[in-house]
Amino acid sequence: MKKILILQMRPEDATANSEFEAIMRVGGLKPEEVQRVRLEQGIPDIKLKDYAAIIVGGSPFDLSTPPADKSETQKNIEAFFNKLLEEVVQVDFPFLGCCSGNGLLGKFCGVSISRTYSEPIGSVMISVTEEGAADPLLKGLPDSFLARVGHKEACDTIPDEAVLLATSDPCPVQMFRIKKNIYATQFHPEADAHEFIMRIKTYKNFGYFPPEQAEDLIAAALQIKTPKPKEILKRFVAAYK
Numbered sequence: 001m002k003k004i005l006i007l008q009m010r011p012e013d014a015t016a017n018s019e020f021e022a023i024m025r026v027g028g029l030k031p032e033e034v035q036r037v038r039l040e041q042g043i044p045d046i047k048l049k050d051y052a053a054i055i056v057g058g059s060p061f062d063l064s065t066p067p068a069d070k071s072e073t074q075k076n077i078e079a080f081f082n083k084l085l086e087e088v089v090q091v092d093f094p095f096l097g098c099c100s101g102n103g104l105l106g107k108f109c110g111v112s113i114s115r116t117y118s119e120p121i122g123s124v125m126i127s128v129t130e131e132g133a134a135d136p137l138l139k140g141l142p143d144s145f146l147a148r149v150g151h152k153e154a155c156d157t158i159p160d161e162a163v164l165l166a167t168s169d170p171c172p173v174q175m176f177r178i179k180k181n182i183y184a185t186q187f188h189p190e191a192d193a194h195e196f197i198m199r200i201k202t203y204k205n206f207g208y209f210p211p212e213q214a215e216d217l218i219a220a221a222l223q224i225k226t227p228k229p230k231e232i233l234k235r236f237v238a239a240y241k
Contacts, residue, residue, distance in 0.1 A: 001033070001052075001241075002050065002051055002052040003032075003033055003034050003035045003050075003051055003052065004027075004029065004033060004034050004035075004051065004052055004053045004054070004055060004237065004240070004241055005034070005035050005037065005046070005051045005053070005054045005055070006020060006023055006034050006035070006036045006037070006054075006055050006056075006057070007037050007039055007054060007055070007056045007057070007101075008020060008036065008037065008038045008039065008040075008056075008057045008059075009038075009039050009040055009056075009057065009058070009059035009061060009077055009100060010038075010040070010057065010058065010059060010060065011040045011060070011073075012202055014198060014202065015198055015199055015202045015203075016038060018194075018195055018198050019057050019058065019190065019195070020036055020057075022190040022191060022192065022195050023055060023057065023190045023233070026189070026190050026230045026233050026234060027055075027190075027233050027234060027236075027237035028234060028237060028238075029237060029241070033241060035051070039076075039077045039080060040073050040077065043076055043077070043080045046084060048087055048088070048091065048093050052094065052240050052241055053093075053094035053095065053096070053236070053237075053240035053241065054084075054088070054093070054094065054095045054096070055096045055098070055101075055233075055236070055237075056095070056096070056097040056098060056100070056101030056104065057098055057099070057100070057101065057190075058098060058099035058100045058101075058188065059077075059099075059100035060203060060206055061074045061077070061100065062152055062153055063078070063100075063103050063104070063107050063113045063153060064113050064114055064115065064153045078104070081104045081108065082108060085104070085105060085108040086108075088182060089108075089109070089178060089179070089182065092178075092179040092180055092181050092182060093181065093182070094181040094182075094236075094239070094240040095181065095182045095183065096183045096184070096185070096233070096236045097183070097184040097185070098184075098185050098187075098188055098189060098190065099150075099151055099185070099186060099187075099188055101184060102154075102155065102173075102184035102185055102186045103153060103154065103155060105159075105178070105182070105184045106155035106158070106159060106173070106176075106184065107155075109159030109160075109161065109162070109178070110159060110160070111155045111156060111157055111158065111159055112155075112156040112157070113153050113154070113155060113156070114153060114154075114156055115152055115153050116154070116156055117154040117155075117156070117170065117171040117172060117173070118151060118152045118153060118154065118171075119149040119150065119151055119154075119170050119171050119186075120150065120208065120209045120217075121149070121150030121196065121199065121200055121203075121208050121209055121217055121221075122148070122149065122150065122217060122220060122221070123146050123147065123148055123149065123220075123224050123226065124146070124147060124149050124168045124169075124170060124171070124187070125144050125145070125146060125168060125169075126144060126145055126146070126147045126166050126167070126168050126174050126175075126187060126229075127143065127144045127166065127167050127168060128141065128142075128143050128144065128145075128165065128166050129164050129165055129166060129167060131163045131164065131165060132164070132165035132166050132175065135163075135165050135177060136235065136239065137165075137183065137232045137235045137236055137239075138165060138166070138175075138232065141228050141231060141232075142228065145226075145228035145229070146224060146225075146226050146228070147174075147187035147188070147189070147226055147228070147229040148187060148188045148191045148192075148195075148196055148221075148224075148226050148229070149171070149186065149187045149188065150188075150196070150199065150208055151171075151186065151208075152207060152208060154171050154173060154186055155173040155176075155186070156173075157172075157173065158173050158176045159176070159178060161178055161179075162176040162177060162178050163176060163177045163178075164176050165177055165183075166185075171186055173186060174186045174187055175187070175232075181240075183236065185229075185232065187229055188229070189229040189230055189232045189233040190230070190233055191226070191229075192226070193221045193222050193224070193225075196221045197218050197221055197222075200214055200217050200218055200221065201214065201218075
């Protein structure tokens with residue numbers, strides 16, 4: 001049985017481990033069913049034929065940062081994804097990019113990434129499009145549902161070859177699909193309150209929100225539940241593992 005490849009880009013051990021555990025838990029995955037790679041620790045040689053699908057997590061890196069201000073680590077990760085996504089799109093390989101994975105796929109496809117549609121850490125109401133309602137990952141879900149978000153940048157539009165599956169008032173591109181098997185979400189389908197509380201504490205000085213709002217954001221995170229986005233991740237895993 002081929003494994004699902006989980007690619008991460010979080011330099012902080014606690015948040016990287018928590019994100020990985022959340023993907024495993026929500027996806028119903030067993031350790032023997034996945035291969036985990038933390039790209040900030042080194043760039044591997046990936047051969048798509050060795051895997052069943054790819055899931056990409058979030059990151060504190062910003063694609064819209066001027067090249068001169070990007071670290072070598074970030075530059076190496078972006079170069080890796082440019083090469084990987086060329087193959088992924090060419091063969092329509094099963095791919096789910098979450099948050100940063102969304103931006104990386106959009107940028108590869110020629111979309112402008114900017115801070116126009118940033119969203120503070122919290123929750124937002126997602127609206128499923130007509131095309132989204134017919135997609136296997138969203139079919140049967142409510143027309144709108146709460147999801148957890150938190151990003152300084154986003155895709156300004158969808159790629160020309162993409163189908164918009166979900167949107168929101170603050171950020172028009174919340175989920176899109178390319179071809180049949182390539183997906184991206186701006187929201188976090190893996191995250192629960194515990195996960196976001198950890199990220200609020202870790203990234204409170206990273207520009208996502210005013211640091212003095214951290215305790216209020218933690219309190220707000222505890223008040224909401226976001227089961228529907230998790231169903232999207234579950235369905236992706238079930239379809240391809």
